[in-house]
Every structure is written in C-alpha cells, then in structure tokens.
C-alpha cells in the first residue's frame with residue numbers, strides 16, 4: 001500500500017511565494033569562503049559613532065529580541081559605504097535552538113552560537129528607514145559573530161531584561177547608558193558583500209559588513225537567550 005507522504009514545507013522554502021525578492025540574486029545569509037575573499041585594498045576606514053545616554057526599548061518581535069534606537073543620533077560611514085552616512089535604526093540577535101548553531105552567516109561552513117545585527121539606513125539618500133529598506137544601497141548591517149566564552153557585560157544590559165519580554169510584542173524601556181560600539185569586536189577587520197534582509201521581506205537592500213573576529217558571550221547568556229526562543233518560536 002502507498003504510504004501517504006505529506007511534505008510540510010515551512011520556513012525559508014515558502015518565503016518565495018509571498019516575498020518574490022527571496023528568489024533574487026543577492027540573498028543573505030551566505031557562507032563566507034575565506035579563500036575566495038579579495039583583500040579590501042585601499043577602502044577607506046569604517047567609522048562609527050553612537051549615542052550612549054538615551055532611552056532604548058527592548059522588544060520581542062517574535063524572533064529573538066530587538067533594541068530600537070528610537071531615532072537618536074548615530075553615524076556609520078566609510079569602508080564600502082562610499083560617501084553616504086548611515087544611521088543606526090535597531091539592533092537584534094539571532095540564536096539557534098541548539099548551542100553552536102545559531103548564526104545566520106557561516107565562515108568556511110562553520111556556524112557560531114549566535115549573530116548580532118546592527119541595522120543602519122542611508123540618511124544621505126533617503127528620508128526614512130522604510131524607504132531605505134527598499135533600495136539597493138538603503139541599508140548597512142554590521143554583523144557580529146557570537147561564540148561561547150567570557151560574559152559580555154554590555155550585552156548583559158539587554159540579556160537581563162529578557163525575562164520581562166517573554167512573549168511576542170512585549171516591550172521594556174531602559175535608560176541605563178549603553179554604547180553599541182562596545183558590542184563590536186576589538187579587531188575591526190571585516191568581510192563585506194551586497195546582500196539582503198535575512199528574514200521576510202528579504203529585500204535586496206543590505207550592504208553586509210561582517211566582522212571577522214567573533215565576540216565572546218557566556219554560556220549562561222546563550223542559555224538565557226535560548227530559553228525564551230526555541231526553534232524560532234518564543235516559548
């Protein structure tokens with residue numbers, strides 16, 4: 001007898017139905033094949049400046065957590081960004097359901113425990129984040145690979161708030177000074193490529209800047225992130 005086989009396709013494979021961009025030519029994330037990366041040559045230095053003392057809110061958007069910068073001033077320029085100035089809109093993280101496989105980008109096939117994304121938009125050319133999110137040079141995302149090691153004090157200012165935003169849509173505002181620059185690795189060498197949002201609508205509007213050096217977070221910080229987020233669902 002024939003066994004009825006039902007293949008339930010969920011996740012990225014179904015995104016193309018609703019988001020045609022997902023079928024594009026510059027889709028992220030990618031595997032960084034280090035032997036094929038060309039050297040940066042004479043690219044100007046990447047420069048950033050973030051405001052520290054302003055109220056920020058941590059939101060549970062339904063996948064992991066997101067910190068909104070609430071329009072406060074910041075600047076990202078140089079590197080692959082030409083003469084345009086970008087502004088930090090929000091930052092968020094991606095964790096896996098199992099330790100050691102949470103990152104979106106992989107490096108020579110290796111995944112990391114998590115990945116932090118600092119999302120900036122091009123204020124030289126566009127008037128809003130939403131407008132920029134639809135343009136090929138609209139967004140620039142700094143990617144930071146996370147690996148288990150020593151506790152990360154700056155990140156802990158967010159991680160310790162997670163118990164208060166356990167469900168999708170929950171939001172908590174904090175005013176403790178926090179400098180997003182402290183989330184970046186010491187060595188600022190990076191890979192860069194033209195890509196897309198890694199989640200729907202997968203718009204091909206992101207200049208990706210992925211730092212080579214992973215940043216360490218403690219096993220407890222990974223566990224705290226995981227316990228509110230298993231298999232892409234908030235539990």
Ligand SMILES: COc1ccc2c(ccc[n+]2C(=O)c2ccc(S(N)(=O)=O)cc2)c1
Pocket residue numbers: 117119130133141196197198199200201206
């Ligand atoms: C125009 O409609 C949009 C635009 C953007 C949306 C979005 C829904 C969720 C996330 N975003 C995002 O802003 C977004 C999505 C993914 C990423 S990522 N993981 O950094 O590539 C960054 C930012 C809807």
Ligand SMILES: [Zn+2]
Pocket residue numbers: 092093094117198
């Ligand atoms: Zn992301």
